[in-house]
Structure formats: structure tokens, C-alpha cells
Amino acid sequence: MAARAIRTAFSQINSVPKSHGQGVLPFLQERFLESQSCPSNTRQYSSAGSASIQKVTMIPGDGIGPEISQAVKDIFEAAGAPIIWEDVDVTPIKGPDGNFHLPQAIFDSMAETKMGLKGPLATPIGKGHKSLNLALRKAFSLYANVRPCKSIEGYKTPYDEVDLVTIRENTEGEYSGIEHTIVDGVVQSIKLITETASRRVAEYAFKFARDNNRSTVTAVHKANIMRMSDGLFLKCCREVASKNKDIKFTEHYLDTVCLNMVQDPTQFDVLVMPNLYGDILSDLCAGLIGGLGVTPSGNIGEDGAIFESVHGTAPDIAGQDKANPTALLLSAVMMLRHMQLGEYGDRIEKAALDTIREGEVLTGDLGGEATCSAFTKEICRRIQS
Amino acid sequence: MAALTRRLLCNTAWRQTVVPSLSSFGNRNYTINATEQQVLSCAKYGGRHCVTLMTGDGVGPEILTHVQEIFRYAGAPIDFETVEINSSTTDAAYLEAALLSVQRNGVALKGNIETKFDDAEFRSMNVALRSRLDLWSNIVWCRSFKGVNARYDDIDIVLIRENTEGEYSSLEHESVTGVVESLKIITAEKCERIARYAFDFAARNGRKKVTAIHKANIMKLADGLFLESCRKVSEDYADIKFSDMIIDNASMQMVSRPQQFDVLLMPNLYGNILSSIAAGLVGGAGLVPGMNVGAKYAVFESGTRNSGRSLKGKNIANPTGMLLASCDMLDYLGHHNVGALIRESVLDVIAQPQHQTPDMGGQATTTDVIQAIIDDIKPKTQTRNQQAN
Numbered sequence: 001m002a003a004r005a006i007r008t009a010f011s012q013i014n015s016v017p018k019s020h021g022q023g024v025l026p027f028l029q030e031r032f033l034e035s036q037s038c039p040s041n042t043r044q045y046s047s048a049g050s051a052s053i054q055k056v057t058m059i060p061g062d063g064i065g066p067e068i069s070q071a072v073k074d075i076f077e078a079a080g081a082p083i084i085w086e087d088v089d090v091t092p093i094k095g096p097d098g099n100f101h102l103p104q105a106i107f108d109s110m111a112e113t114k115m116g117l118k119g120p121l122a123t124p125i126g127k128g129h130k131s132l133n134l135a136l137r138k139a140f141s142l143y144a145n146v147r148p149c150k151s152i153e154g155y156k157t158p159y160d161e162v163d164l165v166t167i168r169e170n171t172e173g174e175y176s177g178i179e180h181t182i183v184d185g186v187v188q189s190i191k192l193i194t195e196t197a198s199r200r201v202a203e204y205a206f207k208f209a210r211d212n213n214r215s216t217v218t219a220v221h222k223a224n225i226m227r228m229s230d231g232l233f234l235k236c237c238r239e240v241a242s243k244n245k246d247i248k249f250t251e252h253y254l255d256t257v258c259l260n261m262v263q264d265p266t267q268f269d270v271l272v273m274p275n276l277y278g279d280i281l282s283d284l285c286a287g288l289i290g291g292l293g294v295t296p297s298g299n300i301g302e303d304g305a306i307f308e309s310v311h312g313t314a315p316d317i318a319g320q321d322k323a324n325p326t327a328l329l330l331s332a333v334m335m336l337r338h339m340q341l342g343e344y345g346d347r348i349e350k351a352a353l354d355t356i357r358e359g360e361v362l363t364g365d366l367g368g369e370a371t372c373s374a375f376t377k378e379i380c381r382r383i384q385s
Numbered sequence: 386m387a388a389l390t391r392r393l394l395c396n397t398a399w400r401q402t403v404v405p406s407l408s409s410f411g412n413r414n415y416t417i418n419a420t421e422q423q424v425l426s427c428a429k430y431g432g433r434h435c436v437t438l439m440t441g442d443g444v445g446p447e448i449l450t451h452v453q454e455i456f457r458y459a460g461a462p463i464d465f466e467t468v469e470i471n472s473s474t475t476d477a478a479y480l481e482a483a484l485l486s487v488q489r490n491g492v493a494l495k496g497n498i499e500t501k502f503d504d505a506e507f508r509s510m511n512v513a514l515r516s517r518l519d520l521w522s523n524i525v526w527c528r529s530f531k532g533v534n535a536r537y538d539d540i541d542i543v544l545i546r547e548n549t550e551g552e553y554s555s556l557e558h559e560s561v562t563g564v565v566e567s568l569k570i571i572t573a574e575k576c577e578r579i580a581r582y583a584f585d586f587a588a589r590n591g592r593k594k595v596t597a598i599h600k601a602n603i604m605k606l607a608d609g610l611f612l613e614s615c616r617k618v619s620e621d622y623a624d625i626k627f628s629d630m631i632i633d634n635a636s637m638q639m640v641s642r643p644q645q646f647d648v649l650l651m652p653n654l655y656g657n658i659l660s661s662i663a664a665g666l667v668g669g670a671g672l673v674p675g676m677n678v679g680a681k682y683a684v685f686e687s688g689t690r691n692s693g694r695s696l697k698g699k700n701i702a703n704p705t706g707m708l709l710a711s712c713d714m715l716d717y718l719g720h721h722n723v724g725a726l727i728r729e730s731v732l733d734v735i736a737q738p739q740h741q742t743p744d745m746g747g748q749a750t751t752t753d754v755i756q757a758i759i760d761d762i763k764p765k766t767q768t769r770n771q772q773a774n
Contacts, residue, residue, distance in 0.1 A: 157641070158536045174569070179606035185573035189607035191552075195563035222654075224500035224509055228557040229567040231502060255661035259689055262536075262640055262665035276600075280636050280658055287637035 053082040054339060057109040059090055061119025063313025064323035069119050071325035071376040072332050075351075078380035081336065081344040086113065090121065090136075102135050110140060114304035115339060117332055120313045137170055142299035142306060143197060144204045145170045145278065148334070149285040152294055154357035155366055159288040164268040166285055167208060168278020169201040169233075170299060175275045193229040193274060198236035204300060205237075205272035206244040216248040217241070220257050220273035220281065233274055258284065286310070293365050296330035298338065305338055307331040321371040324363040326352065329379075351382035419683070419717050426491035426681040427718060430464075434718050437486040437493035438465040442472050443692030444702035445496020451704050451755045452494070452711050458759050460766055461715060461723045466490060470510060472499040480510060484517055492718065493684040494711055497692040509555070511690065516549050518684070520677035521575060522582050523548040523656065525688040527663040527673055532736025534746050535668045542646045542663050545586065546656025547579040548677055553653045571607040571652065576614035583650040584622045594647040595619065597629040598655045611652050636662060664689045671703025671744045672735075674710035676717075683717055685710040700750045703742040705735055708758070730761040 060069040069087075076083055088109050092100035110116055121133065136142070145168040151161055178190040202219075209217050219237040223230040234251060241249035252260075254277050260267060261281075265288055271281065286295040292311035299306045309327035317323060329352055336345030355361060361378040362368025370378075419427065428435040438453075440446040456463055470483045487493045500509040514520075523546040529538045556568040580597075587595050597615040601608040612629055619627035630638070632655045638645065639662045649659060664673040673688035687706040696702045708731050715724030734740045734757045741747025742754060 159640075175603050177603070179604065181606060185610075187571045187606045187610050189569040189571070189604050191567040191569060193565045193567070222552075222657075223502040225512065225553050225555070226557065226567050227502055227505070227555075228559060229565045232563075232565050255657050255689060256691070258636075258658055258661040259665040259670055259691075262662055263669055276654075280633050283633035284636040284640060284662070287640040291637065291641065 053084055054115070054341075055084045055086055055113045056335070057106070057113045057116040058085040058087050059106070059116060059118040059121075060087060061090075061313065062122040063120060063315045063318040065119030065121075065313060067319070067321065067323050067372055068309070068325035068328045069117075071323075071372055072117070072328050074376055075325075075329060075348060075379050075383065076332070076344075078383045079344050079348050079351075081341065081348070102139070106136075107139060110304055110306075115335065116304070116306035117328070117335055118306055118308035119328060120309055120311055122313050122315075134175075136306060137299065140301045140303050140306065141171065142301035142304075143169065143171050144201050144300040145282070146208065146298045146300060146334075147282040147285065147295060147310075149282075149289050149295060151289050152353065152356055154353075154359050154362075155290050155294060157288060157290050159265055162265045162285070162288050164265065164285060165208070165212075165214065165270045166278060166282040167201065167205045167270060167272045168282055169197055169272075169274050170278075171275075172197050173275030175279075191226070191229055191276075193232050195232060195236055198233045198274075199240060202237045202240040202272060205270060206240055206247055209247050209270045210244070214247070214270045216250060216269040218257070218268060218271050219249070219251040220254050220271055220277055221251065222254050222277070224253065230274065237272065254281075257281065261285070261288070292327065293324050294326045294330070296327060296334050298331060298334045300338075305335070307335040307338075321373055322364055323372045324365050325372060325376060326356070326366075347383055348379075351379045354382055355379050418719065423491065423678075423681060423683065423717075424719075428490045433462040433464050434492065434720075435464045435466055435490045436714065436718075437483070437490045438467045439470050439483055439493060439495040439498075440467065441470070441496030441692060442499040443497065443694045443697050445471075445692060447698075447700075447751065448702060448704045448707045449494065449496055451751065452707055454755065455708065455727060455758060455762065456711070458762050458766065459723055459727050461720060461727070463715070463718075463720075465494075470498060472501055472507075472510075475507065480513060483514065487514075487518055487682055487684065491682055492714060493682070494707075494714060495684050495686040496707075497686065497690045499692050499694065512553055512555060514684070515677060518679055518682045519549065520679040520682060520684055521547065521549045522579060522678045523660075523675060524586075524678065525660045525664065525673060525675045527660075527667045527688070529667050530672060530735065531732065532738075533668045533672070533741070535666065537643055537666060540643050540663070540667055542643065543586065543590075543592065543648045544651065544656060544660045544663060545579065545583040545648060546651045546660065547575060547653050548656075549653075550575050551653030569604075569607055571610050573610060573614055576611045576652075577618060580615045580618035580650060583648055584618055584625060587625050587648045588622055592625070592648050594626040594628065595622075596635075596646060596649050597627070598632050598635050598649055598651040598659065599629060600632050600655075602631060608652070615650060632658070635659060639663065639666070661689050669703070669744050670706065671742065672705045672709075674706050674713055676710065676713055683714075685714040685717075700752055701743050702751050703744050704751055704754060705731060726762065726765055727758075730758050730765070734758050734761055 058069055060066045073085055086109050088106045090102055090106050093103050095101045148165045150163045172192045172194060174191045176190060176192040179187060181187050205217050219234055221230040221234050223234050286292050295310060297308055297310045309331055311327055333345040333349045355378050356366060361370045361374055363370055363372060363375050438449060440449050453465060466486055468483045468486045470479050498510045501507045525544045527540060527542045529540045550570050550572060552569045554568055554570045557565060559565050583595055597612055599608040599612045601612045639659060643666055651659060664670060670689040670691045675686055675688035677684045693702050712724045712728040738747055740749050740754050740757045742749050
């Protein structure tokens with residue numbers, strides 16, 4: 001009797017529930033609390049042989065967001081990845097003070113899981129609340145935005161063999177939001193660069209390079225024009241570089257990098273830069289490999305990480321099963337690697353890239369005619385075969 | 386007489402007139418002529434213009450020597466006044482002498498001056514020259530070159546960039562140790578001025594569309610002011626389509642579909658970025674010329690303002706960009722025949738693979754290319770002299 005009870009309990013643990021983390025068994029809940037004592041921003045459950053299951057906050061988003069999030073969940077299930085999803089809706093709600101705020105649910109969820117996967121969010125302009133992306137970034141101090149740009153075989157662009165990573169400081173710089181009208185017709189916008197933030201992102205860049213076997217980190221700056229601000233950023237990068245002598249460090253002007261990037265993108269490896277330059281360069285590099293529809297992105301913070309797709313919500317095709325889940329899927333793969341679940345990530349990535357390379361089942365934006373579900377099914381089929 | 390003087394001296398700096406050039410350059414044949422006020426500023430002695438030559442650092446000195454050589458062969462009526470200014474002439478007197486020379490001559494041809502940014506006392510001389518001479522418009526015209534290996538062959542974009550304010554205001558301070566603030570200044574006056582210049586340029590050159598580049602979704606006041614000024618000016622030019630695009634989207638569009646752009650109107654930093662991208666797309670830093678224009682003065686240089694430090698002394702630098710900039714200068718001064726003659730030779734020569742320098746994928750040295758251009762020019766000048774006789 002006791003043996004049967006234990007067996008039932010074990011089988012219930014090992015089957016990952018399809019729904020989103022509600023009704024988790026008391027046994028697992030106990031494990032959640034246990035692992036809160038673990039340091040770092042990945043939530044690992046100590047495991048004695050059985051698969052350790054990790055909980056991830058999922059923000060499906062707007063427009064095509066729900067469809068592509070479901071596609072990712074299906075693919076993860078096919079791969080048997082030990083992930084439980086907790087869906088959260090981040091539509092701002094009006095607080096008692098009349099201002100719009102993010103719902104408390106997202107903060108609670110992320111505080112627990114420390115890992116998020118986000119679909120595209122609509123940023124309504126002029127609705128009286130700050131950009132949601134900005135709010136999430138501030139709330140979880142997501143200081144580094146990482147965007148690996150690798151050419152996708154089967155999705156031809158004029159640029160071949162691109163394989164670089166842009167790491168962008170995500171919290172300060174030109175996007176501090178500090179602006180004043182000095183007199184009528186004269187506006188000043190303040191770009192803030194601090195030693196702490198610069199050092200932090202530089203350290204992350206070198207760590208990322210080491211963890212992912214990259215050979216060179218390049219700092220991108222405009223210190224000839226912005227002597228003190230970019231000079232400080234560069235100084236921090238140099239100091240961190242001197243402590244990481246196993247990785248080559250170079251520095252280039254932003255315009256030189258742009259110039260060389262469009263002529264020969266293969267010469268770049270890992271790029272680290274302040275906020276604005278990173279925003280522009282990461283979109284430039286996304287353009288090299290085929291656009292935002294196939295580019296993954298991750299935001300790394302001290303308190304956790306959120307991986308996201310950076311394309312728009314595509315309201316014109318929302319709900320029509322035409323969306324391409326590649327960007328969100330590749331971001332989810334990044335997330336798996338970050339969570340030390342690289343073997344699942346590799347399998348999923350291989351299946352997805354093989355599907356695109358074979359070119360038989362492709363969504364409209366990749367040049368095919370398949371639906372989102374057909375594309376997803378094909379990837380699932382490849383994983384399971 | 387007073388009315389005439391008043392007319393000549395009124396600030397019509399943006400009304401650059403356009404003259405059809407005799408050389409073909411892709412699909413476009415237009416170049417830029419000086420305004421009346423600018424003409425008054427240009428030193429002309431006995432039919433010959435005097436032009437300030439600032440050699441700068443890197444490959445500037447060697448290439449500008451070649452430019453002078455080609456001018457001699459082509460018979461260009463230009464005398465150069467060389468002023469010494471580079472990264473080692475840090476004494477303020479050198480900068481003042483250079484400024485005085487440009488103010489006297491009205492026109493300059495310039496190599497890039499390196500900025501030693503690790504030295505806290507070193508001020509960027511390029512920025513100082515541009516702001517002191519009030520060269521508020523930077524124009525880089527990126528057109529695909531015939532015979533040059535590039536990913537696209539049908540690019541024709543005019544990048545017009547505000548040249549004196551924005552992020553290049555050089556106003557920075559360290560408020561607390563480890564925290565630096567850099568001020569980006571945007572003024573309605575300068576935004577309107579550059580917008581008007583761009584629309585006027587478009588109108589006079591038969592361009593159809595002007596696109597303003599900004600990041601007003603994040604920098605709401607600063608870039609918002611820029612965008613608003615552009616919109617206001619666009620209302621005076623009903624025939625020209627006005628649109629706007631956010632800088633990161635523009636960068637992405639530039640690498641995937643650059644043919645969609647016509648005239649781009651940008652604040653300082655975004656202009657720097659997009660000019661570099663566009664120059665890379667048509668063939669690289671060595672190929673594209675640029676000009677900096679104000680109400681009275683004009684300075685011609687390479688479009689991407691690189692000094693080419695790593696190429697110095699190796700005789701492999703590409704002289705095309707600087708040569709094309711000097712042809713633009715000749716057109717500006719009214720010497721259209723000579724300008725067209727040199728430009729045609731330059732374009733014909735670099736279209737041939739044996740005369741392409743390493744940055745274009747070839748093996749030729751700088752001197753090879755220059756000699757080929759001279760050989761191309763010589764028969765044309767001899768014919769001209771024979772015809773004159």
C-alpha cells in the first residue's frame with residue numbers, strides 16, 4: 001500500500017503538467033521553498049536521479065504572442081524539457097492613484113521563478129504609462145541585453161556566415177529619460193554613464209565569452225567625441241579586460257564598426273557597448289541575419305533573466321495561425337542554456353534549424369506557406385525522431 | 386546698390402543651386418554649386434581659387450599630395466595653401482591659424498585629424514573646426530559605383546546630417562566620482578535650419594522623399610523637437626513626401642533594403658551611424674566623399690572621416706573618396722569642366738579590377754591608381770589644348 005502510494009507520487013512528479021503551473025503538488029512546492037536557499041539566478045532543484053523541474057514565467061504578450069508562446073510550449077513538451085510554465089498577463093492596470101502600473105502578479109511570479117520568457121508586447125503611445133519593457137527592466141535590474149546573431153541556413157540574406165553577439169548595457173546611457181527644456185526651443189537630454197553599470201556589463205561580456213567559447217570581446221564607443229562618458233565606459237572595459245587575459249580585447253569606434261559590419265560581418269565576435277549604440281547595432285545585426293522575426297534576445301539581470309522575442313505583435317496576422325515562432329523559440333533555447341539545460345536547448349535548436357534548412361515546411365515570412373502549427377509540428381516531429 | 390548688397394548678403398545658405406555635371410555617376414548627374422554668399426567668401430586671385438589644405442593624420446598627407454598632382458595634370462585653377470594641423474599640433478595657435486586660413490579662403494580640403502581621447506586635455510580638432518566655422522550641414526551622397534564589388538548596385542541615398550549640435554556638443558561633467566553626464570543639446574533653430582536645407586536640396590535635385598531619423602519614442606523631448614521641426618518645414622514642400630523612421634529600424638532597413646531611402650535627414654550622431662552604414666554598403670570608407678557646408682564656408686573631406694591610421698605609409702590607401710571630394714569642391718567653386726573631367730577619369734579607372742586597391746578587393750597600390758588616373762586625364766587635356774589652339 002505504502003509502496004503503491006510512493007510509486008503514484010513519483011509518477012505524478014515525473015509527468016510535467018500541461019497547464020501552467022497551477023495546482024502543483026505539495027511535494028514540488030516543498031522543493032520550491034527548499035531551493036530558495038540556492039544562490040544565483042537559476043533555480044535548480046537538487047535532484048537525486050529524476051529530472052529536476054524548473055518553473056519559468058511565461059508572458060505570452062499581445063497580437064501573435066499567444067500563438068507563438070503555445071508553439072514554444074508544445075516544442076518544449078516534445079523535447080521533454082523539465083520546464084513548468086506560469087503564464088502571466090502584463091496588461092497595465094489602473095491603480096488607486098490614477099496611474100497605470102504593472103500588475104503585482106508579474107513581480108511575484110518573477111521573484112519566485114527568476115526566469116522569464118516574454119512574447120511581443122504592444123506599447124501603446126501616450127496612454128499615460130511608461131513602456132512596459134522599460135518597467136520590467138527597471139524592476140528586475142536587467143542590466144545586459146544579449147543578442148546572438150547567427151546566420152540561419154535556409155534563410156538567405158546578402159550576408160553569409162554571420163556569427164556574432166551584441167551585449168548592450170541596458171539600464172543607463174542615453175536612455176536615462178532625463179530631459180529638460182532649458183528655454184523655449186532648446187532641449188537638453190542627459191546621457192548618464194556610471195562606473196558600476198559599465199563594469200558590470202563588461203564583466204558579463206567576458207563571462208559570456210568564456211562560457212560560450214568566444215575568442216574576442218570588442219568594446220564599441222565614441223570616446224573621440226564623448227570623451228568623459230564613453231571614456232569612462234572604455235576605461236571600465238579595459239580594466240575588466242586586464243583581469244581576463246585569456247580573451248582578446250579590442251576597441252573600435254562605433255562608425256568604424258558600422259562601416260566594417262556591412263562589408264564583412266564575419267570579423268566580429270562579441271561586441272559590448274553602452275545603451276544607444278547597442279540598440280542600433282543589435283538591430284543592425286538582426287537585419288544582417290534576416291530581421292527581428294528570427295533573432296533571439298535575452299536580458300540578464302542580477303535578480304534573474306528574461307528572454308524575449310523582439311519583433312512586433314503583428315496585429316494583421318494575429319489569430320490566423322500564420323505567425324513564425326522562431327524568434328521566441330531561439331530565445332527559449334538561449335534560456336535553456338542559461339539555466340544549464342543546454343542539451344535540451346541544443347536538440348530543440350537543431351530541430352528548428354534543420355526544419356528551416358530543409359525548407360519544406362516554412363511559415364510565410366520565411367518564404368513558405370505553412371501555418372504556424374504545421375511548422376511547430378514539424379519541429380516536434382524532428383525532436384522526437 | 387544697397388538693395389543689391391542686401392540681396393547678396395541675406396542668408397540664403399540653404400539655397401544651393403544645382404548644375405548638371407558632364408560626368409555620369411550612376412543615374413544622377415547633379416552636383417552642388419556655391420550660393421552667392423558663399424561665392425563672396427571664396428578667395429579668387431587672377432581667376433584661380435585659393436583653397437586651404439589641411440592634411441591631418443594617417444593617410445591624409447599622402448592622398449592629398451596625390452590630389453594636388455592630379456589637379457596639376459588636369460589644369461585645375463586651384464592654388465593650395467597648406468596649413469599644418471594634426472594630432473601633434475596641440476598648441477591652440479595651430480587651430481587658430483587653420484581657422485583664419487579657411488575664413489580667408491572660404492573653402493578647404495581636409496584630411497581627418499585623429500583624436501587622442503585618452504588624453505584628457507586633448508580636444509577634438511575636427512569638432513572644433515566644424516563648430517567654429519559653423520559648418521552646420523554635412524552631406525554624404527552614397528551612390529553605387531560601376532564595377533565596384535558591393536552587395537547592392539542600385540543605391541542612391543543622400544544623407545544630410547546636422548553637424549554642430551546634438552551629441553557632439555562636448556558638454557560633459559563628472560557630477561559624482563564614477564558618474565558622468567553628457568549633454569545632448571537640440572535647438573529648434575538648428576533643426577529647422579537643417580530641415581530646410583534638406584528639403585530645399587531635395588526640391589532642387591528632383592528628389593522625391595525626405596525621411597527624418599530619430600528616437601523620439603525614447604528621447605521624447607530632444608528628438609521629439611527635431612521631429613516636430615522637420616514636420617513643420619515639410620509642410621512648406623508639398624511636392625516632397627515626408628516620412629520618419631526610428632534609428633534602429635532605419636539601420637535594419639538600411640542593411641536589408643537600402644534602395645527604399647532617398648534623402649535622409651538626421652541629427653548628428655544618427656547621421657554618423659547611417660552615413661557609415663551607407664558608405665559601407667556602396668564599397669567602403671575609401672570611396673565616399675563628404676562635404677560640410679555652412680552659410681559662408683565649405684570644407685570637403687572623406688565621407689566617413691577616417692584617418693586610415695593603419696594604412697599610413699603602405700601605399701595601399703584608396704584615394705577615390707578624397708579625389709571625388711575634391712571634384713565636388715571644383716564644382717562648388719564653379720569649375721565644372723575640370724571637375725567633371727577628373728571625376729570621369731576617377732570613376733572609369735576604379736571600375737577596372739586591375740586598378741582597385743585592397744579595400745575594394747584588388748591588388749593595386751595607391752600610386753598605381755593615381756598613375757592610371759593621370760594617364761586617363763592626359764589625353765583629355767591635350768585634346769582640350771589642341772581644341773583651344
